Amino acid sequence: MLLQEGVEAEKKAISLLSKLRNELQTDKPIVPLVEDCADTDLWNQHLEYQRGLLNESDGQPSWFRSPWLFVECYMYRRLHEAIIQSPPINGFDVFKESKDQNFFESQESVMALCTHLQELIRTIEDLDENQLKNEFFKLLQISLWGNKCDLSLSGGGSSSQKTNIMNSLEDLKQFILVNDMEHLWSLLSKCKKARENMSVDRVYIVLDNSGFELVTDLVLADFLLSSKLATEIHFHGKMIPWFVSDTTIHDLNWVIKQMKFCNHKWMSKCGANWENYIKVGRWVYHDHIFWTLPHEYSAMPLVAPDLYAELQKACLILFKGDLNYRKLTGDRKWDFTVPFHQALCGFHPAPLCSIRTLKAEIQVGLQPGQGEQLTALDPHWLTSGKYGVFQFDGPL
Numbered sequence: 001m002l003l004q005e006g007v008e009a010e011k012k013a014i015s016l017l018s019k020l021r022n023e024l025q026t027d028k029p030i031v032p033l034v035e036d037c038a039d040t041d042l043w044n045q046h047l048e049y050q051r052g053l054l055n056e057s058d059g060q061p062s063w064f065r066s067p068w069l070f071v072e073c074y075m076y077r078r079l080h081e082a083i084i085q086s087p088p089i090n091g092f093d094v095f096k097e098s099k100d101q102n103f104f105e106s107q108e109s110v111m112a113l114c115t116h117l118q119e120l121i122r123t124i125e126d127l128d129e130n131q132l133k134n135e136f137f138k139l140l141q142i143s144l145w146g147n148k149c150d151l152s153l154s155g156g157g158s159s160s161q162k163t164n165i166m167n168s169l170e171d172l173k174q175f176i177l178v179n180d181m182e183h184l185w186s187l188l189s190k191c192k193k194a195r196e197n198m199s200v201d202r203v204y205i206v207l208d209n210s211g212f213e214l215v216t217d218l219v220l221a222d223f224l225l226s227s228k229l230a231t232e233i234h235f236h237g238k239m240i241p242w243f244v245s246d247t248t249i250h251d252l253n254w255v256i257k258q259m260k261f262c263n264h265k266w267m268s269k270c271g272a273n274w275e276n277y278i279k280v281g282r283w284v285y286h287d288h289i290f291w292t293l294p295h296e297y298s299a300m301p302l303v304a305p306d307l308y309a310e311l312q313k314a315c316l317i318l319f320k321g322d323l324n325y326r327k328l329t330g331d332r333k334w335d336f337t338v339p340f341h342q343a344l345c346g347f348h349p350a351p352l353c354s355i356r357t358l359k360a361e362i363q364v365g366l367q368p369g370q371g372e373q374l375t376a377l378d379p380h381w382l383t384s385g386k387y388g389v390f391q392f393d394g395p396l
Ligand SMILES: O=P(O)(O)OC[C@@]1(O)O[C@H](CO)[C@@H](O)[C@@H]1O
Pocket: 147, 150, 151, 152, 153, 208, 209, 243, 320, 321, 322, 323, 324, 326, 357, 359, 360
């Protein structure tokens, strides 16, 4: 790329981004996407659908008068449009630097986690059922609290894991509001016992943030294979930069490479093992445009039937993070006591579990009075990321 060409491209991107900011700040109508991509028609159809929801007198869907989930997704899609309209920097990830920084700032915690995992794998054959279950629960909780480390809440500011999370698990247990970890254990250990010689049991992980959270998910995924609770792990990531810190294939490859070549024996062993899992197909990465559309997941069978059929192959699907929770439940103002199964509005491709710290004003499946008690105790319980859930749906 010539220097001048790069400078011109940057100028173009910046002018498109400031136009976007102005539209947002002055509550302009939501305009259709212009650049022709695989998801453009679906976006523009959805915009029409949003328009149809308004009354005649309401005018056009605009930034302040449209559902938050829709507008927020639309903003990230428009950021992407500004970049793809500015060749030759059309492959640029505006959030890459902050994602990478989150990983580097969490080094100590990552090292401790990798050391723990490698020690565990070394003795895994000697563990009895109960010990194995305890280890599974530990790594699940680490993956849950890893979800505190997203960057979109902090506006891209630092949100890394600076202390060794493993020492805090006991103290954090009181903040788990719904804890279906036992269901996950009984489901996966049942799969393991019933497994025939060559048969495959897939766990799907719908990933959320890169950096520290991604490492916690990969550690969990490694454990699921090493303990034979699953035989294949299928990851689902984002096709475009999304909600600041969400994982793309570039982030996944970058994190694994960083680990493999780092100067710490167990981190580097993890990196090498993980690269190998991908090479031999025990870990499979998928992406799909559906994950970066504004649709709730109950629309998946209609909007992305191929993805729905894919998810049906799972013995368990783990949905990481807050945005996935909002899309699972349609981001509606449900009563706190509505059962999770009901809030999924027919989305039941396979047994599934949301692993999420609470950052948006939505929570279902609580005990009567639990939500009110929490509000009295801590007015910010829904949005601070301090509380978490393992919320399962599926046959027991
Ligand atoms: O899905 P994640 O990474 O856990 O959280 C994403 C998030 O921080 O972004 C939005 C705020 O902008 C909220 O939906 C949500 O709290």
